[in-house]
Amino acid sequence: ASEPVKSVCVVGAGYVGGPTAAVLALYHPSITVEVLDRDPRRIQQWQSPHLPVHESGLETVVRTVRDGADMAGDEGLTDPLSVQKRGRNLFFTCDTATIARADIVFMAVNTPTKTFGVGAGCATNMTAFDSAMREVAAHAKPGAIIVEKSTVPGGTAERVRKMLSTYRPGVPFEVLSNPEFLAEGCAIDNLTAPDRVLIGSAGTPSGRRAARTLANLYEAWVPSSKILQTNSWSSELAKLVANAMLAQRISSINSISAICEKTGAEVDQVAHAIGLDARIGPQFLKAGLGFGGSCFRKDIASLAYLAESLGLDDVAHYWRQVNVMNERQRDRFSRKVIDCFERNLVGRKLAILGFAFKKNTGDTRESLAVDVIRQLLEERPAEIAIFDPYCRPEDILREIMSVAPEAVHNEVVKISSDPYLACSQAHAVLVVTDCDQFRNTRPKKKRATTQSVLFPQKSPAWAPAHDLLCHETTLERETWTHDGVSYQLNAQDACSPNCSDCRTTCDRPSVTEQVEWTRIAYNMLEPRWVFDGRGQLDAAELEKLGVRVDTVGRRT
Numbered sequence: 001a002s003e004p005v006k007s008v009c010v011v012g013a014g015y016v017g018g019p020t021a022a023v024l025a026l027y028h029p030s031i032t033v034e035v036l037d038r039d040p041r042r043i044q045q046w047q048s049p050h051l052p053v054h055e056s057g058l059e060t061v062v063r064t065v066r067d068g069a070d071m072a073g074d075e076g077l078t079d080p081l082s083v084q085k086r087g088r089n090l091f092f093t094c095d096t097a098t099i100a101r102a103d104i105v106f107m108a109v110n111t112p113t114k115t116f117g118v119g120a121g122c123a124t125n126m127t128a129f130d131s132a133m134r135e136v137a138a139h140a141k142p143g144a145i146i147v148e149k150s151t152v153p154g155g156t157a158e159r160v161r162k163m164l165s166t167y168r169p170g171v172p173f174e175v176l177s178n179p180e181f182l183a184e185g186c187a188i189d190n191l192t193a194p195d196r197v198l199i200g201s202a203g204t205p206s207g208r209r210a211a212r213t214l215a216n217l218y219e220a221w222v223p224s225s226k227i228l229q230t231n232s233w234s235s236e237l238a239k240l241v242a243n244a245m246l247a248q249r250i251s252s253i254n255s256i257s258a259i260c261e262k263t264g265a266e267v268d269q270v271a272h273a274i275g276l277d278a279r280i281g282p283q284f285l286k287a288g289l290g291f292g293g294s295c296f297r298k299d300i301a302s303l304a305y306l307a308e309s310l311g312l313d314d315v316a317h318y319w320r321q322v323n324v325m326n327e328r329q330r331d332r333f334s335r336k337v338i339d340c341f342e343r344n345l346v347g348r349k350l351a352i353l354g355f356a357f358k359k360n361t362g363d364t365r366e367s368l369a370v371d372v373i374r375q376l377l378e379e380r381p382a383e384i385a386i387f388d389p390y391c392r393p394e395d396i397l398r399e400i401m402s403v404a405p406e407a408v409h410n411e412v413v414k415i416s417s418d419p420y421l422a423c424s425q426a427h428a429v430l431v432v433t434d435c436d437q438f439r440n441t442r443p444k445k446k447r448a449t450t451q452s453v454l455f456p457q458k459s460p461a462w463a464p465a466h467d468l469l470c471h472e473t474t475l476e477r478e479t480w481t482h483d484g485v486s487y488q489l490n491a492q493d494a495c496s497p498n499c500s501d502c503r504t505t506c507d508r509p510s511v512t513e514q515v516e517w518t519r520i521a522y523n524m525l526e527p528r529w530v531f532d533g534r535g536q537l538d539a540a541e542l543e544k545l546g547v548r549v550d551t552v553g554r555r556t
């Protein structure tokens with residue numbers, strides 16, 4: 001039998017902690033979910049209409065559980081798009097006293113790579129985790145279940161158990177590993193309809209009971225067949241391995257893209273042909289500038305470090321090569337740009353479209369563009385202009401400051417809020433991320449699917465409104481049917497680009513129109529080059545406009 005849960009505390013209000021807490025609160029209206037973070041600014045942001053994490057559907061969920069969804073007075077959300085009242089059960093706080101109330105404490109603090117001392121560049125920096133754990137050890141109530149949600153090195157559960165018995169000798173606690181597999185940009189979909197939920201326990205009767213309690217929480221919306229129970233080590237390692245295998249596929253296809261660029265083969269054709277093999281599958285085979293983001297590089301480094309510390313140097317070398325191949329991909333791309341200008345970029349203007357580490361996010365951590373820009377700046381171009389629909393200028397500048405502060409001070413690097421201004425009078429345009437907006441063919445019109453999985457049982461029918469309107473690339477008249485009711489919305493209901501106060505108070509450029517390549521080509525200077533870093537442009541179309549196109553994984 002499992003214990004009844006009344007109160008949950010999530011430590012760390014970041015990309016994982018915030019959305020996880022919100023979804024948990026959504027499916028458990030009777031449980032109080034409190035999110036604890038030591039950064040008061042971050043807590044304030046979570047309490048405000050402008051959430052610090054942008055995810056499709058997240059605002060809707062947070063407003064439901066944080067504000068009690070009492071949106072009756074909210075203009076825009078008129079019947080039948082109004083909501084039923086429900087209580088508030090999601091709270092954000094800096095007060096560590098919340099830990100003492102919790103039956104379950106989720107640890108969702110950041111675990112970056114260590115940059116100093118033993119294991120610098122590979123091992124995990126456990127500073128934030130350990131200091132949060134000390135607070136938890138000091139305040140947690142006897143019998144509480146401590147759950148590792150952040151990605152941690154293998155053996156951390158064991159370490160946490162020892163820590164708890166040192167700080168609170170004789171007090172019973174259970175430690176579980178429950179890694180998060182959500183990807184940025186589709187966090188709510190991943191959380192509401194996960195491929196699997198993994199729970200690792202100590203395997204003792206009380207450990208298994210704790211795992212059952214956690215499994216029960218998930219079973220409110222996840223089929224029990226998708227909930228896996230293992231030992232803690234397997235669970236911790238599985239998280240690292242999942243990311244390593246995904247990253248490995250990207251490096252593998254990118255290594256093939258290098259071969260394609262020197263032969264007549266086209267990497268997309270190769271990827272398609274091999275992906276049809278059911279044993280290989282089509283996902284994560286898109287060649288490009290490599291993988292960015294805060295997870296893949298770090299988790300591979302951590303896996304390699306683990307192998308090395310176990311004396312398995314060949315294994316460590318094998319996995320490190322995935323990161324090496326990833327870096328080479330940007331080197332080759334930058335080198336091609338430089339070569340196309342006869343190794344002389346002096347006096348040239350280059351435009352960069354896309355700065356976030358992937359589409360549909362403003363996250364600039366491990367941005368691929370930074371590596372490319374750093375290498376191009378060594379050739380002293382006159383200007384590098386950057387446009388990204390989701391990134392905040394201060395985040396872009398901070399990243400560039402860390403590799404080339406002079407270029408920021410001398411204003412060689414400029415950030416533009418307008419793609420046409422960024423590309424105007426440029427000699428070359430580099431498409432760095434896979435944003436649909438940068439394509440020159442219209443992307444297939446996608447229907448947001450969030451709402452159908454989001455509120456399967458207790459869905460009030462308003463959920464789709466925000467996501468359909470605000471985060472779709474097309475804003476034509478929309479109609480859809482939900483629970484037998486037809487809805488129709490039109491573009492006037494949506495936010496305008498850069499709106500600060502649309503009907504859902506969303507603070508980012510939310511209507512991302514496709515760029516018109518004719519306009520860009522018309523305003524470019526000779527020689528006119530487009531370097532397609534994600535293989536998503538129709539090169540033949542652009543060539544008709546007098547632009548030469550160089551595509552990753554294709555011979556030019």
Ligand code: UGA
Nearest residue numbers: 180181182183184284285286288290291292293295357358
């Ligand atoms: C990744 C994993 O996909 C999640 O399952 C995991 O939970 C998460 O890390 C984590 O550990 O927190 P994320 O980093 O958000 O999620 O992004 P992905 O969608 O996996 O993309 C990573 C990078 O690979 C991006 O730069 C993307 O553009 C690139 N990519 C992806 C490719 O270059 N080619 C592909 O075919 C797919």
